[in-house]
Each structure stands twice: as structure tokens, then as C-alpha cells.
Amino acid sequence: MSLKGRDVISIKDFSRDELDLIFKVADEMEQYTNKTLPILSDKIVAMLFFEPSTRTRLSFETSVLRLGGKCIGFSEPSISSIAKGETLADTIRMVDGYADLIVIRHPLDGAARYAAEIAESPIINGGDGSTHHPTQAMLDLYTIRKKFGGIDGLHIAIMGDLAHARASASFAYGLSKYNVKLTLISPPQLRMRREVVDYLKEKLPNVNEIERLSDVIKDVDVIYITRVQKERFANLEEYEKIKDLYRLDCEAVKNAKESMVILHPLPRVTELSPELDNTPHALYFQQARNGIPVRMALISLIMGVK
Numbered sequence: 001m002s003l004k005g006r007d008v009i010s011i012k013d014f015s016r017d018e019l020d021l022i023f024k025v026a027d028e029m030e031q032y033t034n035k036t037l038p039i040l041s042d043k044i045v046a047m048l049f050f051e052p053s054t055r056t057r058l059s060f061e062t063s064v065l066r067l068g069g070k071c072i073g074f075s076e077p078s079i080s081s082i083a084k085g086e087t088l089a090d091t092i093r094m095v096d097g098y099a100d101l102i103v104i105r106h107p108l109d110g111a112a113r114y115a116a117e118i119a120e121s122p123i124i125n126g127g128d129g130s131t132h133h134p135t136q137a138m139l140d141l142y143t144i145r146k147k148f149g150g151i152d153g154l155h156i157a158i159m160g161d162l163a164h165a166r167a168s169a170s171f172a173y174g175l176s177k178y179n180v181k182l183t184l185i186s187p188p189q190l191r192m193r194r195e196v197v198d199y200l201k202e203k204l205p206n207v208n209e210i211e212r213l214s215d216v217i218k219d220v221d222v223i224y225i226t227r228v229q230k231e232r233f234a235n236l237e238e239y240e241k242i243k244d245l246y247r248l249d250c251e252a253v254k255n256a257k258e259s260m261v262i263l264h265p266l267p268r269v270t271e272l273s274p275e276l277d278n279t280p281h282a283l284y285f286q287q288a289r290n291g292i293p294v295r296m297a298l299i300s301l302i303m304g305v306k
């Protein structure tokens with residue numbers, strides 16, 4: 001099995017065996033996360049970030065540097081020729097000639113797939129629109145696998161802005177490859193889109209949509225929570241009405257299993273109380289750190305150096 005030259009657009013495009021390969025290589029990469037493994041030394045990776053990012057961009061850049069490669073790119077489209085009216089297609093055509101691999105983040109659904117149609121170099125989707133963020137899903141699955149020794153058999157709750165958070169949808173798509181019980185928890189206004197739920201129900205025998213965490217708190221192994229995605233609301237008054245509708249704190253998880261863990265792709269706003277940070281449930285900072293070995297593994301597999 002080889003991932004050489006593969007575009008990474010959606011987690012749906014990856015088989016369970018391919019994910020296992022990425023996780024196996026990520027396990028090997030753990031020992032290099034604070035030193036260099038110079039296997040990418042003649043490669044240049046472009047980071048095209050058309051939307052804000054901290055973790056995704058910095059962990060991609062760190063991963064390239066730890067592998068001995070070099071990065072070019074922008075984290076703010078206003079300082080590139082986009083500000084002069086250059087189209088996405090032209091930007092991709094240019095960068096394709098400069099870099100061996102392109103990581104793109106974009107506000108529009110489908111932007112990464114469109115870029116992949118234009119570019120000859122492989123494209124990695126660093127999050128586009130409200131649906132796909134495949135490398136986030138990979139590191140989320142990797143985090144669970146490391147914590148529980150596997151993913152099958154777990155009861156996983158995804159909670160929050162399921163309508164707009166691409167991290168939630170991608171994580172759910174990733175879980176659909178495993179034998180899990182899945183509970184989707186959100187206020188009615190923020191339910192997961194029908195097409196995503198229909199797909200999940202086709203793949204998984206046990207998918208439930210509920211409104212209150214308290215109904216399942218005793219049974220869940222993982223709670224995956226996201227912030228309300230303010231930037232996806234056309235109407236900010238709508239956002240204001242919704243933004244405080246859910247919150248996870250010590251009180252909300254007091255009846256949980258001791259082994260229950262909380263994941264969050266971060267950044268958090270008010271939905272995840274810092275009082276949970278020092279409890280054994282908090283796995284989100286470890287989750288963010290796991291972005292490095294997982295992205296090191298993925299980049300080296302795609303570049304054919306692993």
C-alpha cells in the first residue's frame with residue numbers, strides 16, 4: 001500500500017487500512033517530534049492559508065521543518081496577490097511550479113478539491129468550508145487510538161455546532177470507518193446537516209441525535225466538542241442568540257465514567273470551561289500535540305520518503 005502522490009481532500013477517501021498505515025508511521029514519528037529526521041531535505045511545501053489558523057498551520061510547518069524540508073506560503077491572503085484580484089486557480093498554478101506539496105485552507109467548501117484538479121503537486125486540505133478537515137480527523141482518531149488502544153466498541157458523543165464545524169463533520173466521517181456508537185448532541189438550530197447524518201447512518205448501525213448531554217453522560221467514552229463557528233453565520237444576531245446555548249464544565253461531566261475523555265479541535269471560546277483542564281478527562285492539549293507526528297507521517301508518506 002502506498003500513499004505516494006495522494007491528495008488529501010476528505011477523510012472519506014481513506015480506507016481503514018490507509019489510516020492504520022498513517023497511524024503506524026505516526027507512532028514511529030513520535031520519537032522525532034523534538035528533533036530532526038532529515039528525510040525531506042530537498043522538498044518545499046507551500047502553506048496557502050486563506051483563513052485564520054494557529055494549530056493547523058504551525059503544526060504543518062513544524063512537521064515539515066522536523067522532516068528537514070522547507071516551507072513557503074502565506075497565512076494572510078491580504079498580503080498575497082489575492083488582494084490584487086488573483087483567482088484561486090491562478091494562485092494554485094503558480095505555487096504548483098514552486099512547491100512539491102501544497103497545504104491549503106479556504107473558507108469555501110470544495111476549494112481543496114478544486115485546487116487538486118488544477119495542481120500536479122499533491123494537495124492537503126487544511127480545512128475548507130464547513131465539511132472537510134481531514135488531517136484534524138486523522139489526529140483526532142489517532143488520539144483516541146492511543147488513549148484506548150483502539151477505536152472499535154467505543155461510545156462517542158460529538159457536541160456543539162454540528163451544522164458548521166468542519167472538524168465535527170470530518171471526525172464523524174472518520175468514525176464511520178470504525179465500529180462505534182455515535183451520539184450527536186446539539187441545540188436544534190445547530191444539528192448536523194442531513195446529508196452528513198444520512199451518510200453516517202448508512203455506515204454505522206447506532207447513530208442518535210439528541211439535545212442534552214445529560215441523557216448519555218454515564219455511558220460515553222469520548223466527548224468531542226467544538227465552538228460555535230461565528231464566521232459561518234451570515235447574520236451575527238443569529239450567532240449572538242446561539243453562542244451560549246451549550247457549555248461543558250465540571251458539573252456537566254460529574255456523572256461520567258472515570259475513563260471518559262474530552263476532545264476539542266481548539267480554539268475554544270466559552271463552550272469548554274478551563275476548570276476541566278486539570279481533570280483526567282482533558283485530552284485536548286495532548287490532541288493538539290498529536291498533530292505533529294500525524295502530519296509528519298502523512299507528509300512523508302505522500303512525498304514517498306516513508
Ligand code: NCD
Nearest residue numbers: 055056127167227265266267
Ligand atoms: C478548527 C478549524 O479550523 O476547523 N481548528 C483547527 O484546525 N484545529 C476548529 C475551529 O476553528 O473551531
